[in-house]
Amino acid sequence: MSGDAIISLRDVGVRYKRRGGLFVPSRYYQALEGITFDLYRGETLGIVGRNGAGKSTLLRLIAGIIQPDSGQVINHGVTVSLLALQAGFDGELSGIDNAVISGMLLGYSRYQVESHLDEIAAFAELGDFMEEPVKTYSSGMRSRLGFAVAIHMSPDVLLLDEVLSVGDQSFRQKAEKAMMKKICSDQSVVFVSHSDEQINRISDRKICLDR
Numbered sequence: 001m002s003g004d005a006i007i008s009l010r011d012v013g014v015r016y017k018r019r020g021g022l023f024v025p026s027r028y029y030q031a032l033e034g035i036t037f038d039l040y041r042g043e044t045l046g047i048v049g050r051n052g053a054g055k056s057t058l059l060r061l062i063a064g065i066i067q068p069d070s071g072q073v074i075n076h077g078v079t080v081s082l083l084a085l086q087a088g089f090d091g092e093l094s095g096i097d098n099a100v101i102s103g104m105l106l107g108y109s110r111y112q113v114e115s116h117l118d119e120i121a122a123f124a125e126l127g128d129f130m131e132e133p134v135k136t137y138s139s140g141m142r143s144r145l146g147f148a149v150a151i152h153m154s155p156d157v158l159l160l161d162e163v164l165s166v167g168d169q170s171f172r173q174k175a176e177k178a179m180m181k182k183i184c185s186d187q188s189v190v191f192v193s194h195s196d197e198q199i200n201r202i203s204d205r206k207i208c209l210d211r
């Protein structure tokens with residue numbers, strides 16, 4: 001792969017502490033070990049692996065949300081955003097307010113997000129629901145809103161944790177099409193999917209976590 005490495009992982013390991021019980025001592029669980037690769041500007045990297053293989057942990061490392069217990073994660077000066085289905089919206093606030101807050105958490109000003117609100121609302125296909133509290137949304141509606149915010153904002157690196165499987169088939173096709181636009185841009189995308197077929201179709205390169 002040619003071009004600039006924008007994030008480098010070197011022999012990275014992460015372990016989690018697992019609590020014991022009354023008579024069982026706590027143990028450490030090695031979730032990732034010896035991970036080395038570079039992410040390049042403009043590439044789309046797919047991550048596959050079975051449940052519990054460490055895919056979300058890897059995204060959280062790249063996002064800088066957690067630090068490795070061994071090895072190094074080097075960010076060469078890029079902005080990174082992680083979109084995960086579990087990522088919290090405030091249920092009491094409207095879709096509009098949550099979109100603004102999410103965009104601001106991705107590093108944009110309120111004005112910048114507000115200037116994209118119409119496109120975000122149209123993409124998410126939420127109509128008047130944008131003014132309703134998010135607690136009234138189905139999980140598919142929440143995911144569509146999260147995806148719409150992330151895809152309309154442009155961090156250097158967009159991390160997507162299984163968000164391409166959201167919504168009905170027509171929304172999935174639209175989400176993939178929007179992803180393909182990103183793929184043709186300077187933006188790098190790292191995405192986790194359980195679908196090998198989707199990874200092979202969309203990504204330039206894939207990493208298989210196998211344990």
Ligand SMILES: Nc1ncnc2c1ncn2[C@@H]1O[C@H](COP(=O)(O)OP(=O)(O)OP(=O)(O)O)[C@@H](O)[C@H]1O
Nearest residue numbers: 016017018031049050051052053054055056057058
């Ligand atoms: N905060 C945590 N504390 C303890 N163990 C954790 C924690 N987060 C993850 N783990 C464990 O680390 C392993 C990797 O978890 P991770 O969520 O990264 O896997 P994954 O590949 O994304 O899984 P899935 O496909 O089910 O989403 C799992 O065994 C999980 O139980």
